[in-house]
Structure formats: C-alpha cells, structure tokens
Amino acid sequence: MSIAWSSLLIVFIVTFGVAVAVVVLVSLGLVGLSARTVSPDGPPARAGAKAGMVIGGLCLLVAAAIIAFGVYIIVV
Amino acid sequence: MDFSVIVLMVVVTALVFDFTNGFHDTANAMATSIATGALRPKVAVVIAGVLNVVGAFLSIEVAKTISSGLVDEAKITPVVIFGGLIGAILWNLLTWLLGLPSSSSHALFGGLIGATWVAAGSSAIEFGSVISKVLLPAVFSPIIAGVAALAATYFAYRITVGAVKETIARGFRLTQVVSASMVALAHGSNDGQKTMGVITLTLITAGSLPASAGPPFWVILSCGLTIGLGTSLGGWRIIQTLGRRVSDIQSPQGFAAETSSAAAILTSAHLGFALSTTHVCTGSIFGAGAGRRLASVRWGVAGQMALAWLLTLPSAAIVGALSAWVAGSGTLGTVLVALVALAAAAGIYALSRRRPITAENVNDVPAARLATASV
Numbered sequence: 001m002s003i004a005w006s007s008l009l010i011v012f013i014v015t016f017g018v019a020v021a022v023v024v025l026v027s028l029g030l031v032g033l034s035a036r037t038v039s040p041d042g043p044p045a046r047a048g049a050k051a052g053m054v055i056g057g058l059c060l061l062v063a064a065a066i067i068a069f070g071v072y073i074i075v076v
Numbered sequence: 077m078d079f080s081v082i083v084l085m086v087v088v089t090a091l092v093f094d095f096t097n098g099f100h101d102t103a104n105a106m107a108t109s110i111a112t113g114a115l116r117p118k119v120a121v122v123i124a125g126v127l128n129v130v131g132a133f134l135s136i137e138v139a140k141t142i143s144s145g146l147v148d149e150a151k152i153t154p155v156v157i158f159g160g161l162i163g164a165i166l167w168n169l170l171t172w173l174l175g176l177p178s179s180s181s182h183a184l185f186g187g188l189i190g191a192t193w194v195a196a197g198s199s200a201i202e203f204g205s206v207i208s209k210v211l212l213p214a215v216f217s218p219i220i221a222g223v224a225a226l227a228a229t230y231f232a233y234r235i236t237v238g239a240v241k242e243t244i245a246r247g248f249r250l251t252q253v254v255s256a257s258m259v260a261l262a263h264g265s266n267d268g269q270k271t272m273g274v275i276t277l278t279l280i281t282a283g284s285l286p287a288s289a290g291p292p293f294w295v296i297l298s299c300g301l302t303i304g305l306g307t308s309l310g311g312w313r314i315i316q317t318l319g320r321r322v323s324d325i326q327s328p329q330g331f332a333a334e335t336s337s338a339a340a341i342l343t344s345a346h347l348g349f350a351l352s353t354t355h356v357c358t359g360s361i362f363g364a365g366a367g368r369r370l371a372s373v374r375w376g377v378a379g380q381m382a383l384a385w386l387l388t389l390p391s392a393a394i395v396g397a398l399s400a401w402v403a404g405s406g407t408l409g410t411v412l413v414a415l416v417a418l419a420a421a422a423g424i425y426a427l428s429r430r431r432p433i434t435a436e437n438v439n440d441v442p443a444a445r446l447a448t449a450s451v
Binding site: 004007008010011012014015016018019020022023024026027028029030031033034035067070071073074075 | 131216220224225229231239247255258261262328331335336339340343347349
C-alpha cells in the first residue's frame with residue numbers, strides 16, 4: 001500500500017492558494033467597482049472612484065486569467 | 077450464458093448508471109448558485125447538463141482500468157461489471173431519495189469489489205489500494221476543499237466589509253455563474269470517462285474491440301448525452317440538501333465554495349488521480365458555511381453525510397456481490413437481477429413522490445427538516 005502524501009499535499013497547497021487568490025482578487029475587484037456608488041458625504045471624489053474602478057478592473061482581469069488557465073487545463 | 081445478452085445488459089446498465097451519476101451530481105456544481113439566486117433552478121441544471129456533455133467529449137482518454145487497481149482486472153468479466161453497476165445504481169438511487177450527496181465513483185468501486193469477491197474470491201481484491209485510493213482520499217478531499225473554502229470565504233467578507241452590499245452580492249452572483257460552470261465542466265470531463273471505460277472494456281472483453289482500442293464514437297456520444305440528460309433533470313433533493321440544509325448560503329460563500337471545488341478537482345486530475353467531486357464539493361460548501369459564521373452550519377447534516385459516505389463502499393459491495401452471484405448463474409439470473417433492480421428503482425421513485433422536490437420548491441425547506449438537520 002502506498003499513499004501519495006506528497007500529491008495530497010500539492011493538491012492542498014494549490015487548492016488553498018488558487019481559491020484564496022481568486023476570491024481575494026474578485027473581492028477587491030468588486031470593492032473597487034462599487035467605489036463609484038459610495039458617497040457617504042456627498043458625491044464621490046472622481047479620482048478615487050476612477051482609481052477604484054481601474055484597480056478593481058485589473059484585479060478582475062487577473063482573476064479571469066487564472067480561471068481561463070483552469071479552463072485550459074480541462075480542455076487540453 | 078449467451079455472451080451477447082450479458083454484453084448488451086452491461087451497456088444498458090452502464091448508461092443507466094451514467095444517468096444516475098448525472099442527476100446525483102448536479103448539486104455539486106449548481107446547489108449554491110440555485111440557493112443564492114445566481115441562477116434560476118431550471119436554467120442552472122440545463123447549463124450543468126450542457127457543460128457535462130461538453131466535458132465528457134473533451135475527456136475521451138478513458139481510464140486504463142475501470143477499478144483503478146482496486147481489484148485484479150484479469151478477473152473482471154461482464155457479469156462482474158453488471159453486478160457492480162447494479163450495486164452502484166441502487167446506492168445512488170437510495171441516497172438520492174434521502175437527499176444525501178454520495179460519491180458515484182465510490183459506489184461503482186464498491187459494487188465492483190463485491191461482485192469480484194463473489195466471482196473470484198477475496199484474493200482478487202487489493203485491500204491496500206482500497207485504503208490508499210478510496211478511503212484516505214475520501215477523508216482528506218473534503219478537508220482540503222473545506223479549509224480552502226473557509227479561508228476564501230473569510231477573506232471575501234473581510235475585504236468587502238463596508239462596501240455597497242447590493243453591488244457586492246450582485247457581483248458575486250455573476251461570478252458564481254462562472255465558477256459553477258467550471259465545476260460542471262470539470263465534473264463532465266472527470267466522470268464522463270468512467271462509463272466510457274466500463275463499456276469499452278466490456279466490448280474488448282467480448283472481443284468486439286481490439287485490446288488497445290479507444291472508445292468508439294457511439295460510446296462517447298451515448299455516455300456524454302446520458303450524463304448530460306441526467307444532470308439536466310436535476311437531483312433536486314440533493315440540491316436542496318447542499319444548497320439549503322447545510323447553512324443559509326450567500327453569494328460570496330457560494331463563489332468561494334465553487335472556486336475551491338474547481339481548484340481541487342482540476343489539480344488532482346492534473347496530477348493523475350481523481351478525487352470524488354461529491355466529497356470535494358460537499359466539503360467546500362461546509363467550509364464556506366463555517367467561513368462566514370461557524371455557528372450557522374448545521375453540523376447534523378454533516379453527520380448524516382459522513383455516515384452515508386462510510387456505508388457507500390460496503391453497501392454497494394453487498395448489492396454488487398448478490399447481483400453478480402445471481403447473474404452468474406446464467407441468462408435467466410441476469411434477467412432476474414435486472415427485473416429486481418427495476419422494481420427496487422420503481423419503489424424508490426414511488427417513495428420519492430410522497431415528498432416531491434422540484435425546481436419550484438427546491439429552495440423551500442420546511443422548518444421541521446431544518447430542525448432535524450441540527451440534531
């Protein structure tokens with residue numbers, strides 16, 4: 001009987017890393033995109049909202065790239 | 077026994093198993109998306125069905141063994157395969173009736189182990205492999221996915237605190253469509269090849285195909301369509317369990333759970349060993365539930381599932397053994413097993429009609445069932 005402990009460990013590390021990374025990136029992206037709708041003290045600062053959208057968009061783009069790689073693994 | 081009769085029975089039974097595999101595992105990909113409202117129930121199961129078909133067509137490099145080395149493949153005959161499939165089908169139907177997610181792969185392994193034991197004795201069973209390839213992964217895979225989902229959920233709520241709630245919830249519901257689709261695609265590519273392998277190896281044993289043949293196109297087509305059809309009918313009972321009875325899941329949790337599941341399934345498959353999609357997805361849903369609020373998880377449901385997982389291998393093995401023993405007596409025995417299995421399936425279906433769960437009421441869980449889930 002041989003137990004592939006190293007393979008299980010790799011699965012754990014990759015799963016943990018990818019899941020946390022993608023969810024964090026998507027969370028940051030959504031927060032950035034939602035910045036344009038936040039106006040606690042009147043109209044939102046344009047620069048802040050724009051910066052939030054740009055950063056949010058970048059985060060979502062990176063998350064999409066990771067997901068696309070996942071699709072590539074399935075297809076190839 | 078007429079060889080062509082048993083081969084035909086195996087092909088038909090394998091497709092029936094594929095169908096039950098489909099509706100049994102719909103919940104893995106779509107339960108949380110349905111529960112959070114990211115997808116309407118009928119839309120969700122159609123998407124899952126289509127992606128399962130696509131996934132099945134993508135993965136035609138079928139497994140070289142149908143038992144993953146759990147039994148001596150030289151001892152596997154069409155009668156053994158038939159008996160194993162019957163054991164797996166009936167276990168799938170019983171757990172579906174109870175609304176409990178369980179591994180179709182493990183049910184098939186259990187059925188094959190029981191049938192092989194009857195046909196060739198215990199020496200044909202690789203018990204070491206049963207532990208290393210079935211039992212240990214069954215323990216570790218939900219933990220791996222659960223811990224990942226717990227951490228991801230925790231970070232999702234920490235990062236989005238203070239942001240506009242409706243925007244965040246809507247955003248996560250949109251991303252859930254993507255993550256759920258990934259899980260459905262991964263499931264189709266992993267599980268589609270199982271039945272293809274069973275049918276192909278049966279045809280090789282019967283001499284209809286050369287020893288090194290791949291699956292004929294009609295096998296790929298029938299297996300792909302069958303798993304897709306089963307998926308699109310939707311195992312609503314299991315969807316309700318995973319989506320509503322584990323915890324009151326929200327869209328960030330659903331996204332975290334599905335992302336963890338997809339990552340675990342794809343990573344393990346890439347490394348050459350497949351973890352059960354059911355164990356992975358169930359673990360991640362529990363992890364996501366705990367990641368928001370530990371007390372919100374109904375751990376009683378986990379206990380019920382753990383019991384079902386423990387019983388999968390032996391229960392399917394017992395039915396597989398009985399089926400192989402009767403079917404091994406000849407054509408009449410095979411027909412008798414098929415008729416009894418049909419009657420059992422009809423009985424299970426009739427019982428399910430006493431408390432029907434459909435696309436319309438899948439998200440409505442009576443308070444009494446939630447109370448028992450907390451026990």
